[in-house]
Amino acid sequence: MLRQCNSTPQAVVLLLCYKINPNNAVNVFQDKMRVYLLFVLLSVFPESFSKVQELKVDLDFPGDDVLQIYSPDAQHCQLACTQHHSCLFFTFVRADWSTDNRKFYCYLKRTASGMPSQVVDLKGVTSGFSLSSEYKKDACLSSIYQDVDFPGSDYLNLILNTYDDCQKKCTSDPDCKFFSFATESFPDANTRKKCFLKYSWTVPIPPEIRNTPSVISGFSDSLYKAKGTTKECNQEILIDIDYPGDDFENVLAASPQHCQFLCSTHPHCTHFSYSSSKYSTSNTWYNMRCFLKYKQDVSQLVPAKAKESYSGFPSQNCKLSNVWATTRYENIDFSAYDNRHFITGTSEACREMCTADPYCQFYTYTLSSFPDRDYRNKCYVKQVMILPRPEKVVYMPGVVSGFSLRSCNTGEDEYTAHLGLLG
Secondary structure (H helix, E strand, C coil), rough: CCCCCCCHHHHHHCCCCCCCCCCCCCHHHHHHHHHHHHHHHHCCCCCCCCCCCEEEEEEEEECCCEEEEEECCCHHHHHHHHCCCCCCCEECCCCCCCCEEEEEEEEEEECCCCCCCCCEEEEEEEECCCHHHHCCCCCCCCCEEEECCCCCCEEEEEEEHHHHHHHHHHHHHCCCCEEEEEEECCCCCCCCCEEEEECCCCCCCCCCCEEEEEEEEEHHHCCCCCCCCCCCCCCCCCEEECCCCCCCEEEEECHHHHHHHHHHCCCCCCEEEECCCCCCCHHHHCCCCCEEEEECHHCEEEEEEEEEEEEEECCCEEECCHHHCCCCCCEEEECCCCECCCCCCCHHHHHHHHHHHCCCCCCEEEEECCHHHHHHCCEEECCCCCCCCCCCCCCEEEEEECCCCCCCCCCCCCHCHHHHCCC
16 A cells, blocks of 8 residues: 655655555556656656755656746756745756747746656756755856847946956946846847846735735835935825836836835836826726836926826935835735745734745735635735846847856855756
């Protein structure tokens, strides 16, 4: 008799761990296939999920996808899986893939059992599992990618001699997360020797914000870190004013102050407009949306009156307000992206538990008045990926790309130290 597998990938080391039911022919077949899968996994993972799980070249975990993103290599894809709230394993489509145009696709995957539904040989892909929790933050991304471009996300470009100079410039700029450099062999002569510094969000942003009665949401107290001087910022935000146009990005935000913080964090943002939860009743897409804007000369801005719209400018060279992070947002749900949940007596206890959890970035608490009894007094702690992540990764001759080395400057982190062990 075989015993039930655990829900984690480590269960694969228990070779005979699935109960076979002889009374049902279909179940017998399915259970035998699961046992066979365990034997296959054990044969291709002989080290049985050690602390740094081995990457397997030319092995595919088809299906079970929860999200597709872009990554420049399998190690980056693995880190993305590790930071994703539900990813347990992944498959990365490498640069040598030739079947179609899916090079650099990173497929994040999950099953209820924690194990892939299928394991097949496939040239041009690499697969693996989420790393243990201690590898979730601040990994050193030191690889250089020849003939690879990270298009988009530019906030500054300048002329430099080499890609090494470009990476050093990126590393010295706290806003730069990754870069692309056009070498002397790049086809367009006007673009050669240009270094493009790029930004991606490393502050958590709730991807879904909804009006929901009888809930309270908020952020972990550990999120807010003041930047700049001790001088207090002038936090003036214009009420019922919109600055139309000049948008380069829009994201959801919990409040006008949160939107101003995001504008202050982004190196390309010169001003912003925010539409409140009451902004529109016909198209809720606009509600609680932060529009980040850029204009070379902000003195030329022409404000327009708009009810429930808030506008302003980034706070610079001063201590940013943390009011957005300390506010408790009543009847606002930071929906989905749950890392885990548990029952607590108050929203304050939920906030404290989120703050104590190093991987909780924000939370939602359901009050005792919540309509569905099954969800009352539950604290949902939530997590999103903050790994520097290009919008897209493409093959481009004559371009060299890479990441800032700021997280590498304090010495080799554990993940980098173990990269030599990866297959």
